[in-house]
Each structure stands twice: as structure tokens, then as C-alpha cells.
Amino acid sequence: MYGLNINFLKDRPEYRSEPSQSPRRRDLGTPESKRPIWLGGITGLGLVGLAAGGWLFLQSQNEKLVQRQAELDAEISAIKTEQARLASVRTQTRQAKEDTAAFASVFNTIKPWSATFGDISARTPPKVRILGIKELTAQEISALPKPSPAAPSPSPSPTAGTTAPAPPPSGMIQIIGTATSFNDVNDFLLILQRSKFVKSDTTRIVGATLNEPKSPPAIQVGGASPAGDRDKIKLPGEVAFVIQTELTDVPASELLQELESKKATGLVTRIESLRQKGVVKP
The missing domain is CATH 3.30.1360.100 (General secretion pathway protein M, EpsM)
Structure with missing residues (x-):
């Protein structure tokens, strides 16, 4: 009697092959498969570095701006101090000019x-x-008796009250x-x-x-007696x-010629000196 013996090819030693890895595992283990990861990591690190560099740059710029603001505040404070000093100088100059003008007006009115x-x-x-x-x-x-005023012209309506008299000259x-x-x-x-x-x-x-x-008083000539009333x-x-x-x-500055002709040379000299300095206008 014959028996049935099935012999598969895969069971034969000459046809048996080594088990191979799956394509997915083989792809992950190759350098080509890791390139995107490296690129992504490098890109992320670059972005982080750029962000850190930008932050550091902004911090340095902020410090410079703060320092510049402090310098500007100091300059503004110095300018305000100078403005106050200039205002004080202007006030003193104006007061000096007023005093000089008042002093010059004394000579000009004398x-x-x-x-x-x-x-x-x-x-x-x-x-x-x-x-x-x-x-x-x-x-x-x-x-003093007031001079008689001229007759006033008639007004269309009566005036209420009286005007105050002018001060005496x-x-x-x-x-x-x-x-x-x-x-x-x-x-x-x-x-x-x-x-x-x-x-x-x-x-x-x-x-x-x-x-x-x-x-006239009596005139005595020699030893003769003065003449009588009939001879006076x-x-x-x-x-x-x-x-x-x-x-x-x-003003005396307009009477220099008359003052000089009347020998008021002292006043004329003072007024001419003040005129040369611009205190008295010609």
C-alpha cells in the first residue's frame, strides 16, 4: 500500500530563506529616514536661537533707550535751569532798562x-x-481865579452829573x-x-x-539948599x-540849542551822552 506524503517547498531546506525585516523598520533605521527629524530639530533650534537673540537685542536696545531717556531728562533739566536763569536775566535787564529810562527822564525833564x-x-x-x-x-x-470859559455848545440831551475839575498845572x-x-x-x-x-x-x-x-529926590548943588516944590x-x-x-x-533833549546858548553845558553834555548810549532817543 502506498502512503500520502505532502512535501511543501517552504519546508525544504534548500528553499528556506532567512526572515527579513519589515520595510517600515528598515526605513526607519536608515539615515535618509532620519533627515526630516534632524532638519526639524535644527529649524526649531534656529527659531529658538533667533527668538533668544531678538529678545537679547531688544533688551540691549531697551537699556540704551532707558539710558538715552535719562540723558535727555538731564538735558531737559539743565535747559529748564538755563531758561530760569535767562528769565531772571531778562527780568533784571528789563528792570535795569526801566531804571535807566527813569533816570534819563529826570535829566530830560529838568x-x-x-x-x-x-x-x-x-x-x-x-x-x-x-x-x-x-x-x-x-x-x-x-x-487863582479861573478864566471865564467859553460858552458851551448846546447838547441834544442834558448831561447827568458834573465832571471832576482838572488838577492844577x-x-x-x-x-x-x-x-x-x-x-x-x-x-x-x-x-x-x-x-x-x-x-x-x-x-x-x-x-x-x-x-x-x-x-525925584532933592539934589543939593554945592552949599545951596534944595529947590522948593515948584522946582521939583x-x-x-x-x-x-x-x-x-x-x-x-x-523834553530837554529838544532844547539842546537853547540850553547850550544859555550856558547849561552840564545838562547838554549829560543828555548827549545818554543819547549816544541809546537811552534818550534823538
Whole structure:
């Protein structure tokens, strides 16, 4: 009898092969399969390095900005201190200019009495004799009779209340003297009104009186007795007058020629010096 014996090829020794690894494991073990991992790691490390470098750069820039801000704050503080100093200097300069202008205005408003008297004396006619010049006080000026005002023009509506009177002028003087006639007094008034040391509109005659004729003193010739009353000569009476005027308020810098002609050289020199320095405007 025959028996059945099945002989598979895989069971034969000559056809038996070594077991091979799966393709997946073989692929993972090769360098080509690890390249993406390395590339990904390198890329990640690069990004982390860039982030760290950027952070360090920003930190350094921030420190520089903080330092620069501190420097700018110090500069601003120094500038503010300098501005305060300059403001103080400007204030002192302005005060000095005001003081200088006030000091210069004193010289510019002063007219020496000698120059004023010299001008009045030079304008006095031969037939006029000045006995004295008097400066009026504020009380005397207030007591002077007011000139009659001109008739006011009618207004369409009545005004309520009254206006306060103007303050009395300063620098008012009275010239007291005698003249041979009223015409000589009038001539002296007209000549005096042309003076630049007084105001022409306030120069006026406030009093003029013709005195009684006077007899000359008796003259004794040799041992003879003085002549009797019939031989005495009567002299014409003189006119006693009072002229009132006000000193001008024109600055002395505009009267340099007149002041120099009246020998007020000291004031002229001071004003010219102040004019050269720019304190007094020409």
C-alpha cells in the first residue's frame, strides 16, 4: 500500500530563506529616514536661537533707550535751569532798562532855573524891569481865579452829573516887574510867548496897575539948599505888572540849542551822552 506524503517547498531546506525585516523598520533605521527629524530639530533650534537673540537685542536696545531717556531728562533739566536763569536775566535787564529810562527822564525833564531866568532876562525889553520871579505852590495855584470859559455848545440831551475839575498845572510862575507904559508890558508879553521855556497858551497878564507919578529926590548943588516944590520935576508913573506863565513840558533833549546858548553845558553834555548810549532817543 502506498502512503500520502505532502512535501511543501517552504519546508525544504534548500528553499528556506532567512526572515527579513519589515520595510517600515528598515526605513526607519536608515539615515535618509532620519533627515526630516534632524532638519526639524535644527529649524526649531534656529527659531529658538533667533527668538533668544531678538529678545537679547531688544533688551540691549531697551537699556540704551532707558539710558538715552535719562540723558535727555538731564538735558531737559539743565535747559529748564538755563531758561530760569535767562528769565531772571531778562527780568533784571528789563528792570535795569526801566531804571535807566527813569533816570534819563529826570535829566530830560529838568530845565535849569538859570537857563530859564537867562532866557526871560534876554527877552526883557529895555523899558521893562523885572523885580522878581515867584514859583507858585499848589495851594496858590488852586486859589487863582479861573478864566471865564467859553460858552458851551448846546447838547441834544442834558448831561447827568458834573465832571471832576482838572488838577492844577505844575511849574506855574509869576513874573513881577515894572514898565514905563502898558505898551511895554504888552510887548514883553508877546516876546515872552515866543520862548521855548514857557507855554505860550498859558502866558498872560494877571495884573497891571499905573502908579502915581513920583518926584525925584532933592539934589543939593554945592552949599545951596534944595529947590522948593515948584522946582521939583514929576516923573511919570510906572506900570506895575504881574505876568503868569507855566514852564514848558518839552523834553530837554529838544532844547539842546537853547540850553547850550544859555550856558547849561552840564545838562547838554549829560543828555548827549545818554543819547549816544541809546537811552534818550534823538
